[in-house]
Amino acid sequence: MSASTRPTRLFASALTAVALLAGAACSSGDPEPDAATAAGYNLTADQNRITTDEVPEIAAKVPQAIRDRGTLIVTGSAGTAPPLRFYADDDTTLIGSETDFAYLIGDVLGLDIELTAADWAQNFVRIDSGEADTFISNVTVTEERKEKYDFATYRLDSLAVEVKKDSGITFDGPKDIAGLKIGVGSGTNQEELLVQWNEENIAAGLDPAEILYYQNATDYYLALGSGRIDAYVGPNPSSAFHAIQSGETEVVGTFSGAGADLQGEIAVLTKKDNGLIVAINEALNHLIENGTYAQVLERWGISSEAIDSSVINPPGLPKKPA
Known part of the structure; x- marks a missing residue:
């Protein structure tokens, strides 16, 4: 199967199941809802995303080069992992909770969001090379990763x-x-x-x-x-x-995700010591405080993974014994 056909087939399968669930929930006299919005999920390219206002005092903490560019480049998985990060019905637009969080962070920081996609390992390469500013795609904090990257948590793992x-x-x-x-x-x-x-x-x-x-x-x-x-x-x-x-x-x-002795946490990943993680951490805590964070979790059915506050570089999955 070619890479280009995978998102379409996954989406088609998801839509079929949603339509069946929606049909079962309706009486015979009710009109059948659009499969793309049934069961509480909007799977179309027109997401009508949750938005929030810029916070200038947080935006001012973004490194100058990124502020001058006006765009935050976000990399993530190749788009086949609903409800986290996957392709909409146009087979082009990336949607899901992870993209919603990226756009909200951009709102607070006064930056446009440029979403890119790659296989898992290539996302780290893009951060290392500076091709992308952040990796937002269900990334768990680990002690090994903390040697090269900074993290700001936003969800339980x-x-x-x-x-x-x-x-x-x-x-x-x-x-x-x-x-x-x-x-x-x-x-x-x-x-x-x-x-x-x-x-x-x-x-x-x-x-x-x-x-x-x-x-x-x-x-x-x-x-x-x-x-x-x-x-x-x-x-x-x-x-x-x-x-x-x-x-x-x-x-x-x-x-x-961190094993039996530690509750794992999902976090935004940036290159270590590049000055971006403080602004992202403060943006996430602002989203938690103003309620838009909870709205995204509820929208995608993952409220059970909410955290009380975003933390920079918490204890992560331990390194393997030497």
Whole structure:
């Protein structure tokens, strides 16, 4: 499957499921709602986004080069992870909670937002090279990443184990991955956790899990549906959204993206010490205070991942033992 067809097919599948859910919710005498706005989700390119006013005293803290340019360049995933970051029905416009937060930050800072998309690892490269100013795409704070990047938190990090409906698979902890074929995104913190759990299980005499790697949501949906994998571990918002939309999978367990001893947090990532993170942190706290932050979470069904305040560089997922 070519990269250009993936967003369209994912979106078409999502729309079909939304339409079915909406139809079931209507009486026979009611008009059927537009599939693109059913079930509370606006999946069209015309997002009617939540907006807020510029705050000059926060905007003044943006580095001068970015202020002069007038644009904040935001990179993120390639657009197949609803409700976080995915393509609208025009197969071109990036929408979702992560893009909504990017635009709100731009509002506070008085900057236009330029959204770009790349595979996961390439987003870090874009930050390193200065091609992008921020990486806003479900990025977990880790101690290793903090050596190269600054973070301003804006959401809790919850991961989910998604399986085919009626598979009989349950998840209460790391031992439950033993013997399974599990899909995960390469280079993610969930991959790191799975590898760690697998090593611990093997040391305890349990069957090893087979970990398989996917870069696009459509790829693991197909693998899960066909039985090539038993489970997929990814961001809880995306798994919960997909389970509802498809009607073919279910979430059987959730856990912190930072492991058992720490609640993981999702954050805006910038290049370390480039002077941008303070302005972004203050912008996020302003959004929390004025209520627009909560509106975005509610709009995309992820209010359970709200935080009370944005923090710069909190404790992150620990580094692997040397």
